[in-house]
Amino acid sequence: MLHVTLRNARPHESAAVEERLVASGRFIKRIRNPDNEVMLAKVGAGEVAAVTALLEAMPGVERVVDIKSRYVLSARAAVADRTVVRITDELSIGGTEVVVIGGPCSVESHEQTSSVALAVKSAGARALRGGAFKPRTSPFSFQGLEEDGLDILERVRSETGLPVVSELMSVRKLEAMDRAVDVIQIGMRNALNYPLLKEVGALASRRPVLLKCGIGTSLEEFLCAADYVLAEGNPNVILCLRGTVGISQESRCSMNIVDVSALRRMTHLPIVVDPSHVAGRWEFVPSVAAAALVAGADGLLVEVHDHPEDALSDAEQSLKPERFHQMMHRLRLLAPVLGRTVAECETPVCVPDGHPLEELCLEAPPKNGEPRAARHGHAGPARLVAGA
Ligand code: PEP
Ligand code: MN
Numbered sequence: 001m002l003h004v005t006l007r008n009a010r011p012h013e014s015a016a017v018e019e020r021l022v023a024s025g026r027f028i029k030r031i032r033n034p035d036n037e038v039m040l041a042k043v044g045a046g047e048v049a050a051v052t053a054l055l056e057a058m059p060g061v062e063r064v065v066d067i068k069s070r071y072v073l074s075a076r077a078a079v080a081d082r083t084v085v086r087i088t089d090e091l092s093i094g095g096t097e098v099v100v101i102g103g104p105c106s107v108e109s110h111e112q113t114s115s116v117a118l119a120v121k122s123a124g125a126r127a128l129r130g131g132a133f134k135p136r137t138s139p140f141s142f143q144g145l146e147e148d149g150l151d152i153l154e155r156v157r158s159e160t161g162l163p164v165v166s167e168l169m170s171v172r173k174l175e176a177m178d179r180a181v182d183v184i185q186i187g188m189r190n191a192l193n194y195p196l197l198k199e200v201g202a203l204a205s206r207r208p209v210l211l212k213c214g215i216g217t218s219l220e221e222f223l224c225a226a227d228y229v230l231a232e233g234n235p236n237v238i239l240c241l242r243g244t245v246g247i248s249q250e251s252r253c254s255m256n257i258v259d260v261s262a263l264r265r266m267t268h269l270p271i272v273v274d275p276s277h278v279a280g281r282w283e284f285v286p287s288v289a290a291a292a293l294v295a296g297a298d299g300l301l302v303e304v305h306d307h308p309e310d311a312l313s314d315a316e317q318s319l320k321p322e323r324f325h326q327m328m329h330r331l332r333l334l335a336p337v338l339g340r341t342v343a344e345c346e347t348p349v350c351v352p353d354g355h356p357l358e359e360l361c362l363e364a365p366p367k368n369g370e371p372r373a374a375r376h377g378h379a380g381p382a383r384l385v386a387g388a
Contacts, residue, residue: 001028001067002051003078006037009060017058024051031073033235034206036062040072071223073230074237074267082268085208085236087182088163091126093238094270098331098340099299101165101272102324103129105314106142107149110156115306117160119321123328124343127182128153128162129301133169134313135189142312150180157182165210165301171199178207185210188242188277191217194228201232208236210272210301215244219259223267238270239263240301241292243278252280252317255288260295271296276303276317285319286327293334302327325349 021027025043052064084094093099102120107130117128132149153164163182191214213222246254255278275288305311305318329349332342
C-alpha cells in the first residue's frame with residue numbers, strides 16, 4: 001500500500017495528489033489529521049517506483065512509502081519518527097520518560113479514588129486510572145458506578161491535577177466519556193470492536209485512546225485495530241499489552257516479553273504494559289513491570305487499592321499504596337540504565353532491606369493456610385530512602 005503524507009498542502013495540491021493516485025491504481029482513503037494529511041492507494045507492484053517518483057515531486061508531498069504489512073498507518077515505516085502522544089500540556093507518552101498510570105481497577109467511591117490518586121501521585125504516577133464502566137465476566141459482579149464514577153474521576157482530577165484514563169465500552173457513552181476523561185481506554189474485550197474503534201477515531205477532540213490487545217489477538221490484528229482509530233483522523237493511539245492465555249496456573253495471564261520489543265519494531269506508536277492484568281496477583285506485578293521497562297515499554301498501567309482485600313474488582317492483583325511506592329522506587333533506579341526516566345516521588349519511600357533489584361522480584365510464596373490479606377504490608381526490616 002502506498003502511504004503518502006502531505007504537509008501544509010493547499011487544497012488544489014491535495015486534489016492533484018489524489019487525482020494522481022486515482023489514475024495510478026486503486027485509491028483507498030484520504031485521512032485528515034490535525035497537522036498533516038495522509039492518502040492511501042494500492043498501486044501495481046511494477047509501478048510503485050515510478051508513481052513514488054512522480055508523487056515526491058508534487059508540491060505539498062512530504063513523504064511517500066510503500067508499506068508491505070496489513071497494518072499500514074500504525075506501521076513503523078509510515079512516519080519518520082516514533083509518535084509521542086500528548087495527553088495534557090504537561091504529560092506526553094512515547095518520549096524518554098516512562099509514564100506510570102496508577103489507580104484502582106474500579107472507581108468505588110470519591111473517598112477511595114481520591115485517596116488512591118493522592119498516594120500514586122506522591123509515588124510518581126503521572127496519571128490516574130479507574131474504571132467507571134466495568135466489563136465483568138459475570139453480569140452479577142460489580143459493574144461500575146457508571147456516570148457517577150465519571151463525576152468522581154472529574155472531581156479527583158481537579159483535586160489532584162492527575163489526568164484520568166478510563167474505559168469506554170459502548171458508543172452510547174462516548175460523549176460523556178469524551179467530556180470526563182483525558183484518555184479513553186478500550187479494553188481487551190473490545191479490542192476488535194471495529195464500530196467502537198471508528199467512533200473513538202472520529203472524535204473531534206482527538207482524545208487519546210489507550211487500546212488494549214485482546215486475548216488471543218495477534219500483534220498484526222492488534223495493529224490493524226489501531227489502524228481503525230488512526231484511519232478516522234485520530235493520531236493519538238497508545239497501545240497496551242495486558243497478557244493473554246498462557247501455560248501458568250500461578251498467574252492470570254502470560255505475556256511474551258518479546259512482544260514489547262517486536263511491537264517497537266513493527267510500529268511507531270507508544271507502548272504501555274499493564275502488569276496487573278498479566279500477573280493477576282499483586283506479588284508478581286513489580287517484576288512484570290521491571291521486565292516491561294527493560295523490553296522497551298513507554299509506560300505502565302498499574303492497579304492500586306488502599307484496601308485491596310475489600311476491592312470490588314481485581315482485589316488479588318491490586319498493590320497497596322506502599323507497595324506501589326516501593327515498586328516505583330526500584331523502577332526509578334532501573335530507568336537510567338535503559339536511558340529512560342521515571343517521575344520523582346514526592347515523599348520518601350520505605351523499602352525493605354535488601355538489594356534494590358532483588359526487591360523487584362517476588363515475595364516468598366504464601367504458607368499453606370495463611371490468609372492472603374495478612375501478607376500485605378512489607379516484610380522484614382525497613383529503611384527510609386531520603387528524598388527518593
Ligand atoms: C481494566 O483495565 O481494569 C480491565 C478491565 O482491563 P482488560 O480490558 O485488560 O481486562
Ligand atoms: Mn482491572
